[in-house]
Amino acid sequence: MNLAVDIQIVEKSFHMETTKNIVLNGIDLRIEEGDFLTIIGPSGCGKSTLLKIMAGLDTEYKGVIDINGRIVEKPAIAQGFIFQEHRLFPWLTVEQNIAADLNLKDPAVRQKVDDMIEIVRLKGYEKAFPSEISGGMSQRVAIARALIRDPEVLLLDEPFGALDAFTRQHLQDVLIDIWQKKKITMVLVTHDIDESIYLGTDIAILRANPGELQKLVHVGLSYPRSRTDPSFQAIRQKVLKEFEKTDTESYKDGEGI
Ligand SMILES: Nc1ncnc2c1ncn2[C@@H]1O[C@H](COP(=O)(O)OP(=O)(O)OP(=O)(O)O)[C@@H](O)[C@H]1O
Structure with a gap:
């Protein structure tokens, strides 16, 4: 396997x-x-600060982020970013949101949009507006757009933080499917914690004040995973x-979760 991301944050x-x-x-x-x-x-x-640094959204830090041999200095298409809230354009349809600045009339773009709609399981909703679809569907549009x-x-x-437990579990499966296909x-x-184990090949556990890497846990379970499986529960423990x-x-200073 090749190294994709090298994170070295001094401070x-x-x-x-x-x-x-x-x-x-x-953070290393x-x-x-x-x-x-x-x-x-x-x-x-x-956690969010770390992700923003990786996305090139925050560059005021000591250290370096390298993605496939390229130093991250600003936001770029190479680092797709999905926020907690979907940030779709309300005046654009699902397919227009996915295409965004790409020309939907271009047959190659049209094909890619159709493929993405298939992958994120939104067939039949291409012409819907964000106000006409659920939060979980909107988040799938945001994932497709990236x-x-x-x-x-x-x-x-x-x-999936803002979604109900059922939608959340469904989207976790959609995400695994996308990850395996792409x-x-x-x-x-x-x-x-369950989401981190259900999805991750590896889990980085951070502690606070200041944020440091507490432990990197390799999950080592095959997909799809079962939350009730003893091996899943063992990782949970x-x-x-x-x-x-x-x-x-972390809570020496009286901070709560
Ligand atoms: N723009 C900012 N200006 C000043 N302090 C900030 C800023 N952004 C984040 N912080 C501080 O940095 C610390 C880490 O914030 P961050 O949002 O990265 O934590 P987090 O682990 O993602 O938190 P949560 O799990 O609650 O979302 C917090 O103490 C926060 O108050």
Whole structure:
């Protein structure tokens, strides 16, 4: 396997009026091509900040992010980004949102949009507007819009956080399906331990104050996974144990999850 993403963050801090808040400290992580890294950790430990740095949305930090040999210095198509809320254009239909600035009249684009609609399971909703579809469907449109540009890495920040448990589980399966079909490197931030195990080839557990890598857990289970399987539960215990450690270590300053 080739190395897809090399993350070396020496320090990321935010400066308040008189204080300096060190958010990420010494994060050193490598993601192999085609892997699915999930990132979990207590609230405020810097998960979203880490993802934004990887996306090139935040460049004010000490360190370097390398994606397939290219240093990330600004947002680029190579780093697809999915936000918690879908951010679709309300005045465009599903297919127009997926195509966005690409010309839907171009037969090659039309074909790609149709393929994406198939992959994200939205056939029949091509002409619907965002106001006419559910939150889960909107998030699938957002994923299709990122994927149609063939990113090298897809970065997802709590993409299913606002959805109900049933929709969430369905979309986790859709995401696994996309990941397996497109063989794309994925990085997903979540608060949900089960989601991190269900999706990830590897789980990065962060602790807070400052955000540091507590543990990298290799999941090592085949897909599709069963949440009730003893091997799944064994990984869960392992992750929970690490969480207990971050709990006592991260909340020294009285922060809650
Ligand atoms: N633009 C900003 N200016 C100042 N501080 C910020 C900014 N963005 C984030 N922070 C601070 O950085 C820390 C990490 O925030 P971040 O959103 O990355 O954490 P998180 O782990 O994603 O949190 P959550 O799980 O609650 O979404 C927090 O203390 C937050 O207040």
